[in-house]
Amino acid sequence: METVYSYQQLYNLTHQVFIKMGFSEQHATTACQVLLSADIRGVDSHGIARLSGYIRLWEAKRANAAPHLKVIHETPSTAVVDGDSGLGLVVAPYAMNIAIEKAKNVGTGWVSVQNSNHFGIAGYHAMMALENDMIGIAMTNASPLVAPTFSNERLLGTNPICVAIPAGNEPAFVADLATTTAANGKLEILQRKDQEAPLGWIQDKDGQPSTNPHELKTGGALLPLGGDREHGSHKGYALGAVVDIFSAILSGANYGPWVPPFPAYVPMPVGMPGRGIGHFFGAMRVDAFRSADEFKANMDQWIQRFRSSKPVDPRQKVLIPGDPEREMTAERMKNGIPLLAAVVKDLKEIAGKFEIPFN
Amino acid sequence: METVYSYQQLYNLTHQVFIKMGFSEQHATTACQVLLSADIRGVDSHGIARLSGYIRLWEAKRANAAPHLKVIHETPSTAVVDGDSGLGLVVAPYAMNIAIEKAKNVGTGWVSVQNSNHFGIAGYHAMMALENDMIGIAMTNASPLVAPTFSNERLLGTNPICVAIPAGNEPAFVADLATTTAANGKLEILQRKDQEAPLGWIQDKDGQPSTNPHELKTGGALLPLGGDREHGSHKGYALGAVVDIFSAILSGANYGPWVPPFPAYVPMPVGMPGRGIGHFFGAMRVDAFRSADEFKANMDQWIQRFRSSKPVDPRQKVLIPGDPEREMTAERMKNGIPLLAAVVKDLKEIAGKFEIPFN
Numbered sequence: 001m002e003t004v005y006s007y008q009q010l011y012n013l014t015h016q017v018f019i020k021m022g023f024s025e026q027h028a029t030t031a032c033q034v035l036l037s038a039d040i041r042g043v044d045s046h047g048i049a050r051l052s053g054y055i056r057l058w059e060a061k062r063a064n065a066a067p068h069l070k071v072i073h074e075t076p077s078t079a080v081v082d083g084d085s086g087l088g089l090v091v092a093p094y095a096m097n098i099a100i101e102k103a104k105n106v107g108t109g110w111v112s113v114q115n116s117n118h119f120g121i122a123g124y125h126a127m128m129a130l131e132n133d134m135i136g137i138a139m140t141n142a143s144p145l146v147a148p149t150f151s152n153e154r155l156l157g158t159n160p161i162c163v164a165i166p167a168g169n170e171p172a173f174v175a176d177l178a179t180t181t182a183a184n185g186k187l188e189i190l191q192r193k194d195q196e197a198p199l200g201w202i203q204d205k206d207g208q209p210s211t212n213p214h215e216l217k218t219g220g221a222l223l224p225l226g227g228d229r230e231h232g233s234h235k236g237y238a239l240g241a242v243v244d245i246f247s248a249i250l251s252g253a254n255y256g257p258w259v260p261p262f263p264a265y266v267p268m269p270v271g272m273p274g275r276g277i278g279h280f281f282g283a284m285r286v287d288a289f290r291s292a293d294e295f296k297a298n299m300d301q302w303i304q305r306f307r308s309s310k311p312v313d314p315r316q317k318v319l320i321p322g323d324p325e326r327e328m329t330a331e332r333m334k335n336g337i338p339l340l341a342a343v344v345k346d347l348k349e350i351a352g353k354f355e356i357p358f359n
Numbered sequence: 360m361e362t363v364y365s366y367q368q369l370y371n372l373t374h375q376v377f378i379k380m381g382f383s384e385q386h387a388t389t390a391c392q393v394l395l396s397a398d399i400r401g402v403d404s405h406g407i408a409r410l411s412g413y414i415r416l417w418e419a420k421r422a423n424a425a426p427h428l429k430v431i432h433e434t435p436s437t438a439v440v441d442g443d444s445g446l447g448l449v450v451a452p453y454a455m456n457i458a459i460e461k462a463k464n465v466g467t468g469w470v471s472v473q474n475s476n477h478f479g480i481a482g483y484h485a486m487m488a489l490e491n492d493m494i495g496i497a498m499t500n501a502s503p504l505v506a507p508t509f510s511n512e513r514l515l516g517t518n519p520i521c522v523a524i525p526a527g528n529e530p531a532f533v534a535d536l537a538t539t540t541a542a543n544g545k546l547e548i549l550q551r552k553d554q555e556a557p558l559g560w561i562q563d564k565d566g567q568p569s570t571n572p573h574e575l576k577t578g579g580a581l582l583p584l585g586g587d588r589e590h591g592s593h594k595g596y597a598l599g600a601v602v603d604i605f606s607a608i609l610s611g612a613n614y615g616p617w618v619p620p621f622p623a624y625v626p627m628p629v630g631m632p633g634r635g636i637g638h639f640f641g642a643m644r645v646d647a648f649r650s651a652d653e654f655k656a657n658m659d660q661w662i663q664r665f666r667s668s669k670p671v672d673p674r675q676k677v678l679i680p681g682d683p684e685r686e687m688t689a690e691r692m693k694n695g696i697p698l699l700a701a702v703v704k705d706l707k708e709i710a711g712k713f714e715i716p717f718n
Contacts, residue, residue: 106434106465107434110643151670152669155665203671231540232536235536237680241680245658249654249658250648298611312562312567318507
């Protein structure tokens with residue numbers, strides 16, 4: 001059972017909620033754009049379905065609706081931002097804009113963030129660089145759900161990385177990926193449908209391979225990209241670790257098992273070494289390396305060559321990273337965004353609580 | 360059948376070979392250190408076993424023994440280096456040093472390289488940053504052996520990424536990984552032993568899963584990290600693509616199917632869009648973000664927490680990226696480097712040709 005809403009309907013609800021929570025007009029607008037970018041790109045797990053989660057963090061006083069964002073350390077090409085416990089939805093674009101400004105000045109900009117909360121999809125932030133003819137990079141750590149190779153403990157989040165690269169006539173290359181075999185959102189879909197997961201996605205509490213999508217509720221873990229040692233899970237583990245370190249150890253945020261949980265009912269970790277969760281952003285001006293026109297001409301050729309590559313199955317053409325999300329955006333901006341009944345129920349409760357009309 | 364040689368024995372041979380090829384004293388020394396760093400770290404496929412391959416590139420006039428290395432474009436935090444067809448073994452350290460110098464000045468340095476050849480292991484170059492209290496990043500594109508997800512063509516190399524991160528009392532974190540399920544060197548070992556590969560490493564010429572390690576000789580391909588779509592191969596493909604674009608499209612080198620082959624007997628691609636192969640390097644000063652002491656204290660805690668994580672099997676402890684290679688280095692510097700009979704035969708032929716004593 002799904003109900004279809006227009007982008008504008010969901011925007012209006014979300015914007016009013018953020019305003020009633022005490023966001024500034026500017027922060028409410030930014031947070032809406034970031035949150036709903038997930039819904040229109042088809043990353044349903046990270047969009048408006050999480051609005052109630054963000055509200056609960058704010059109700060539990062774990063998130064600040066009116067953060068004073070500031071740079072606490074910088075060099076010409078770097079900065080560390082203190083997110084003042086704000087939602088990552090507003091902290092991340094602030095930090096990414098600093099990276100972009102530094103890239104304008106010295107070629108590249110790199111910003112690590114402490115004291116933030118979950119930031120929606122990495123793709124939104126990395127793609128901010130594109131209109132400036134820059135390559136954008138965004139990553140974040142997250143609540144621990146992933147076991148390192150050989151381990152029986154959840155020590156890493158799904159720690160996504162996004163790299164957005166401008167092209168000329170072709171649409172941009174946008175790789176946005178969790179460093180796990182499967183994103184947690186995909187597992188949640190299987191949980192709702194009570195369907196088995198493929199082997200290689202999860203392990204049980206004893207570290208054994210499992211196909212039970214409910215395994216995480218009883219001590220199981222998501223697996224790093226690769227799945228097992230023989231198929232390179234140590235590489236997925238290493239990539240997730242790099243995201244954790246760039247996001248949190250460069251900034252002074254929490255890392256590994258000490259990253260604060262997204263669900264507000266989960267107790268905070270004991271002995272936290274830093275502040276909030278961490279993100280990391282980069283912007284590289286294309287013309288800090290060579291003429292933007294030459295770069296874009298080569299990108300167009302790269303994209304055309306890969307897209308026209310001979311497919312294994314003629315019914316499934318070879319894709320460029322970002323293709324599925326761009327097609328979904330066109331489709332949903334035209335025909336609306338389908339929401340599951342559980343999400344609609346959640347939104348109606350929110351609307352009731354904040355006294356906002358919503359049907 | 361293996362014969363054990365000391366590091367010094369192999370160094371003496373290699374150094375004399377490079378000098379007789381016409382390398383400067385400085386380039387010969389650097390090239391030896393880079394090449395043999397693979398042997399002592401246990402990456403046997405990328406070390407002295409490749410010496411004959413580099414010589415054949417030089418004999419075929421595809422590699423320049425006396426390159427004039429230069430910066431052809433730069434900003435305060437970026438540069439593009441022209442490798443003048445030199446071996447990557449000397450071009451890469453030159454470029455990495457520029458990244459380090461820029462990081463000293465403005466916090467970070469990022470260098471893309473064109474007109475180079477294969478650079479040995481990424482780890483050597485990234486680790487150059489460590490002694491400067493910097494994070495080091497190194498990547499390179501390579502001859503096409505890997506099929507993108509859904510594709511039946513080899514369009515990417517194994518395109519490795521290394522990230523080296525300094526710690527305090529603990530040894531550095533060094534993640535050095537090909538963006539494929541398995542590195543080509545591992546497949547070569549199975550080929551020599553005529554053993555089957557696990558499913559998920561390779562596909563045959565029709566794009567079907569295969570366990571035949573000889574599949575690449577008949578049009579098959581290595582698979583991106585993840586192995587198949589269900590296990591996230593589109594993520595490995597995206598990561599390999601990012602390495603290709605950073606290394607070659609930012610610099611003006613060749614990319615995708617146009618990357619020149621390492622074996623000198625393989626014809627050069629037709630219609631090459633750039634010059635040579637490409638690399639990409641980064642250096643980030645830790646104290647461009649926060650005090651190096653605080654950073655290192657947190658890194659030590661991170662490493663200790665992960666290393667002491669509960670193992671699935673008590674006989675296999677949880678590892679930190681870089682652990683196996685560091686242990687191998689200690690072992691081989693003490694007890695020597697075992698070489699396969701075929702490699703020894705190769706080296707004796709080289710020694711004979713260049714009139715260098717070697718037993």
